[in-house]
Amino acid sequence: MTQIDFKAEVAARKDDLLADLFSLLKINSERDDSQVTPETPFGPGPVAALQQFLSLAERDGYATKNVDNYAGHFTYGDDLPEDAEVLGIFAHMDVVPAGTGWASNPYEPEIRDGKIYARGASDDKGPTMACYYGLKILKELNVPLTKKIRFIAGTDEESGWGDMDYYFAHVGLPEPDFGFSPDAEFPIINGEKGNITEYLHITGDNSGAVHLHSFTGGLRENMVPESATAVISGDLADLNTKLEAFVSAHADKNLRFETETAANGQVTVVLHGRSAHGAMPEKGVNGATYLAKFLNEIGVVSPFTQIAGTILIEDHAGDKTGVAFEDPKMGALSMNAGVFNFDDASSDNTIALNFRYPQGTDSEAISKVLVALEGVDTVSKSTHEHTPHYVPMADELVSTLLDVYEKQTGLKGHEQIIGGGTFGRLLKRGVAFGAMFPGDIDTMHQANEFIPVDVLLRAAAIYAEAIYELAK
Structure with missing residues (x-):
């Protein structure tokens, strides 16, 4: 295969990436138990964000499935053999409450000094769209893959993970064989505390x-x-x-x-x-x-x-x-x-x-x-508990992702174990991967949450190559 300049491919799609991200950031997808209905299991906001995410996937030609507004997915590689392995990518559309202390409206995204300010900019709508565009590049370039990809978006990651419990019980598909969540930091999170x-x-x-x-x-x-x-x-x-x-x-x-x-x-x-x-x-x-x-x-x-x-x-x-x-x-x-x-x-x-x-x-x-x-x-x-999770460094999933990170950044990769919980732990062979880089300011769950535009673009290039290396 001809060598792909992933950074150049991302740069060519910068405006589209930002427009799609802004369409998600404008949706207040905080959980609202006061408005729970059978059609809005965690309130109307998370559902609206999920539906917007799936609409982007439908626009781009993917087969989508909404599992009763709890979670949804789109798939790529449906023409591959039925027994082909499946790479799972796990993201979430819900956000924590905005709270007070913002310099701008948390649901009117703004770019100031090269940073996108909005609730969800770094957790997790920004990283989700960076990863989405990583796969979009492979699709548009018609890069041949041997593994199927299922990109799953939840709506209750910030609370009780009831979205994923319901999804796996009702989606009618086996779990992906391995996967990652773009909801943490680089170089990798291969261990998470209980x-x-x-x-x-x-x-x-x-x-x-x-x-x-x-x-x-x-x-x-x-x-x-x-x-x-x-x-x-x-x-x-x-x-x-x-x-x-x-x-x-x-x-x-x-x-x-x-x-x-x-x-x-x-x-x-x-x-x-x-x-x-x-x-x-x-x-x-x-x-x-x-x-x-x-x-x-x-x-x-x-x-x-x-x-x-x-x-x-x-x-x-x-x-x-x-x-x-x-x-x-x-x-x-x-x-x-x-x-x-x-x-x-x-x-x-x-x-x-x-x-x-x-x-x-x-x-x-x-x-x-x-x-x-x-x-x-x-x-x-609480009814929902996560026990400690760890994927060894020797696992091919971990080593492949670290190789891509090192190639694109020139920095040495290493394992990390965190207290935060991500959807990476949903799979036995699951990790979290990006999108925050070492030394970045962490504003998750804080007022004036942001993600720098250049971080978003760098992450998208890493995700594109990572998906290729895992699924080629």
């Missing part, structure tokens, strides 16, 4: 000079809460002065607050930190744990705020909580206190802790430690 959310159920006294009526914080379990809100009453003398002193005492966290007094004398306090991906909680500032710490200091006496503001605050590795664990190969456990709910009229108040755990421990061992915490009544677990 992922489980455990819920602390807390009751107990709510006394003290300041009474806590309610406390909420966090949008998703896999996001560091950007802010939290508490409604309080009682001895609130000099409240704003105390808040200013608290913010000043933690100046390195760049906290900010606002208050509002209701007619009944109750005061609503909102404290803002900084969001981040739940797999890397140390990169954010948890507004909920800092608000709980403040409430403890001004007179709230509650097991809820005591746990949140004393034990969980800055406890990213689970040291104070008592669940810390480290494996020589997969690294240390991480913990994100993601969603907080307290109501003084409720006997069941909860804090959701999202764990990324290595081999050597498990969710049951974590539960046994958590339930022994003072103030915790019971601990429950």
Whole structure:
């Protein structure tokens, strides 16, 4: 076969790639449980994004299948023998909530200083379209392949992966033989820690000079809460002065607050930190744990705020909580206190802790430690759990992808094991591959999420050659 200049082929399609990507980024595909119907299993936004993605594939001549709006796919190489191996590519159309703090509308994509700003730009619509165009190049050049390709897009990756559970149960096809997900970073992610959310159920006294009526914080379990809100009453003398002193005492966290007094004398306090991906909680500032710490200091006496503001605050590795664990190969456990709910009229108040755990421990061992915490009544677990996943370096899938990465970048490839969970782990021989490069700024799950245009194009060229090498 004549040598293909993949970078030149991508450059020739730059405008089309950006236009197609923008058509996806303009869709608010956050999960919305308030609008769930049989036709919109995770709300209308994820469905709209999935349908738009499949419409692009239909436009380009692929055979598509929408599996009841949970997930869908398109296929390439349908003329190959029935027993040909299948390369799976897994992406997702859903996004985490945009939250606050954006310099522009998160669903009106903009290019500023060479970067595409929008929710989903880097997680995962941008990488998805880079990979889509990688395959599109091979199709348009009519490059002969010996393996079939199934490009699968889900709609619930950021929550419970109910999309993939439903897809595999109803698609009527066997799993692909091997594959990758363009939803992480280069050079490769061939290992992923286990992922489980455990819920602390807390009751107990709510006394003290300041009474806590309610406390909420966090949008998703896999996001560091950007802010939290508490409604309080009682001895609130000099409240704003105390808040200013608290913010000043933690100046390195760049906290900010606002208050509002209701007619009944109750005061609503909102404290803002900084969001981040739940797999890397140390990169954010948890507004909920800092608000709980403040409430403890001004007179709230509650097991809820005591746990949140004393034990969980800055406890990213689970040291104070008592669940810390480290494996020589997969690294240390991480913990994100993601969603907080307290109501003084409720006997069941909860804090959701999202764990990324290595081999050597498990969710049951974590539960046994958590339930022994003072103030915790019971601990429950999310219905969906991912156990640790690893594909050896010797596997041809891993070695091939690293070879392509090294050829295109001139950089040495190496294995990586992360706390984040990707669709790469759906297959026994599955990995995550790109699209973020070493040294890139990671803005996933944060305000002002972006992907540089040049990164998008570089990734597309790598994906084109990678798909060719895996399926030739």
